Amino acid sequence: MEHDEHMNETTQADEPESATPRIPEAGLNDLPEFLQEACARMGWTSLTPVQARTLPYLISGRDVMVQSRTGTGKTGAYVLPLFEKIDVTRPGCQALVLVPTRELARQVIAEAQAIGHGGKIKTASLYGGASYTTQLTDLRAGAQFVVGTPGRVLDHLLKGALNLDHLSFLVLDEADRMLSMGFYPDMKAVQGYLPRKKITTALFSATYPPHVKRLAGEFLHKPQVLSLSSDHMHVTEVEHVYYKVPGMKRDRALIRILEMENPASAIIFCNTKANVHYVTVVLKRFGYDADELSSDLSQGARDRVLGRVRKGDLRFLVATDVAARGIDIPELSHVIQYEPPEDPEVYIHRAGRTGRAGASGQAIILVDVIEELKMRSIARQFGVPIEERDLPGDDDVQELMSERAIALLEAKMRTRDLLQKERQERFGPLAKALGEDEELRPLMAMLLDEFYQSCVSKPVAVPADTGKKGKDPVKSESRKRPRRRPRKKRPAARKEGSGSASGSNQAPRNQQPASSNRE
Structure with a gap:
């Protein structure tokens, strides 16, 4: 598949009534002036095919499923329209991008900052293996464009540091990789915090296996499918x-x-x-x-x-x-x-x-x-x-395993109540000693290896196929109206000795696996 090949739109041919009008692809001159200036700063003299096709849909507020590989300009395809829609006068997260690795989070935020150079949009990157301090500072400053891994984003949501009430755009980048790394439960937990209002959602994936299509069906509403160099989404190859x-x-x-x-x-x-x-x-x-x-x-x-x-x-x-x-x-x-x-x-x-x-x-x-x-x-x-x-190489494998181990450990930490966290603090000095002493470090590596193997030995968790109709967003004409969920409340402080604490990592009581993020 060549990156310079044009993209084509697809909708389910046997259900024309569910298809929505197609939008012609955009050229650089069709963009608002400040976005043209942003492209000029990036040295872009024209839009890539994925950008030309995706931009008009996201600017118009339409959900999309985009088949696109790394190197096609997909980051610009969603950063540009998100920047066009963000209200710089309103603090708080308005655009959220979920990615599978901290490396990709760094790449996305770097490109976003380069595109918005000189602008007033505030950004934050949230991923594991990094200090919470800087992330909390960026969120408290009113970050409007947030990029992060599902686990760390969920941590900030549970702690109340991140609020999605003003969210208008959601992007799931490299969704096929996110599922293969086992982030699906965290993504569903994050979904419980999405606002009940209509939001524009985009899913980017290199391939569309059945479980990725089912994921799309749980997050997107009647999406337009945009696929490289084919009249059909790349699910048959x-x-x-x-x-x-x-x-x-x-x-x-x-x-x-x-x-x-x-x-x-x-x-x-x-x-x-x-x-x-x-x-x-x-x-x-x-x-x-x-x-x-x-x-x-x-x-x-x-x-x-x-x-x-x-x-x-x-x-x-x-x-x-x-x-x-x-x-x-x-x-x-x-x-x-x-x-x-x-x-x-x-x-x-x-x-x-x-x-x-x-x-x-x-x-x-x-x-x-x-x-x-x-x-x-x-x-x-x-x-x-x-x-x-x-x-x-060994470095590539070690880096990815570290990413995965951190995500798994953070997920494990979220299952612990205050008493369990108090108990583990007794080993804090030992953990520090194991990390700092070269002779003791193999003991830490052994513990991490045992934990990691206990997790990867199990089949990768992916969305189950319920067999019910309407799960495939490409084939589905409409969705049932989800039950109205009560508005989230901040957890009240627990009285001493009450068992589990307000710092519990459990998802909010009102969180439900709704099939849609809109009424």
């Missing part, structure tokens, strides 16, 4: 990717890829029964929920594995092609080929296990230098567009 790996370190390369991709579910294909067993053992030793399927298994063991597959509670199935015949795993997000197959046609059969029933998926294959030539030959033979990606 399989993305083909290969990683060039050292021949003797293929197992460790697989672990790095799994950490970065964090698949919701996957089949990992091996050519031999010996490799199936070896890979399964490696995955289990690294804390992953994995099981093997080969002809060496007894019938009882095979039935046990297949039972987990049918229930959908097995995250990684490692199998040979023969053993995996006739097995269908619904909504399989990834197919990973640990090694290229002997028969070129087998590659297509393996890759076809994902991207079924209107879903998107990824087919990943690991190759060494010699196997790369074979893989490119297979791609030419079957007309498969395949992308080479650099193998993640």
Whole structure:
């Protein structure tokens, strides 16, 4: 998919009555003068396709689902219209952008500050692993444009430091990654604080697997779908990717890829029964929920594995092609080929296990230098567009694992009451000593590793498919009017000895999983 290709709008063709009028794409000269000046400061002589298509919808207050990858100018696509709508005379959060990582939060806020250079819009970035002091200062100063990770945003909401009563715009950036990192419960908790008035919501995602579409259905209202270089949203394609790996370190390369991709579910294909067993053992030793399927298994063991597959509670199935015949795993997000197959046609059969029933998926294959030539030959033979990606380095993996661990720890902290927090303070001096003493630091790393593995060993939490109609925002004509929720009240201070405290991290009592943020 090339970034310079134009975007196309899509609506559900079989439900024309639900479609809303299309808006022509915008040019740089169509923007308000101060936005043109902002683009000039950024050195933009024209709008990118994603900006040209998205800007008119957000400026007009329409919800959108945008299929766009990193590097297409998507940040400018939502920052520009948000800046056009923010009332600089009114303090408080008017635009909220939720992102999966602190690095992306920093990038978004840096671009927003560059675009608004010399302007009066106040900004704040909220993410884990950073001091609360600066974040609280920015919020108390009346930050109008807020960017943050769901967990840290929720922390500030629970503490009353962030108020969304004046919110008009909500952006979910890289929603596919947010779900893969397990932020969905936090996002639903944040949704409980959204105002009952109509707000404009935009969702940006590189792909639209079924669970991402269901997420859109819970946050957006009759969105216009804007997709790169296609007449249909990219939910029917399989993305083909290969990683060039050292021949003797293929197992460790697989672990790095799994950490970065964090698949919701996957089949990992091996050519031999010996490799199936070896890979399964490696995955289990690294804390992953994995099981093997080969002809060496007894019938009882095979039935046990297949039972987990049918229930959908097995995250990684490692199998040979023969053993995996006739097995269908619904909504399989990834197919990973640990090694290229002997028969070129087998590659297509393996890759076809994902991207079924209107879903998107990824087919990943690991190759060494010699196997790369074979893989490119297979791609030419079957007309498969395949992308080479650099193998993640140790620093990349450590950074992402740190992001994920902080988010998980903050979520865990929010489940603790005052008594539990008082109890943990007894270990504060020890925690400080473990972090500062190089010889004791491995003890801290061991504790973090055990906690992290206890979390990632479970399947990634994604929105469940209830089977009810109207969950797909592309197909849904209308939404039921949500029940009116009582206005949120500030939690009253607890009397001493009453058990749980006002600092409890529980979501407000009026929070409900409403299907829409508007009346």
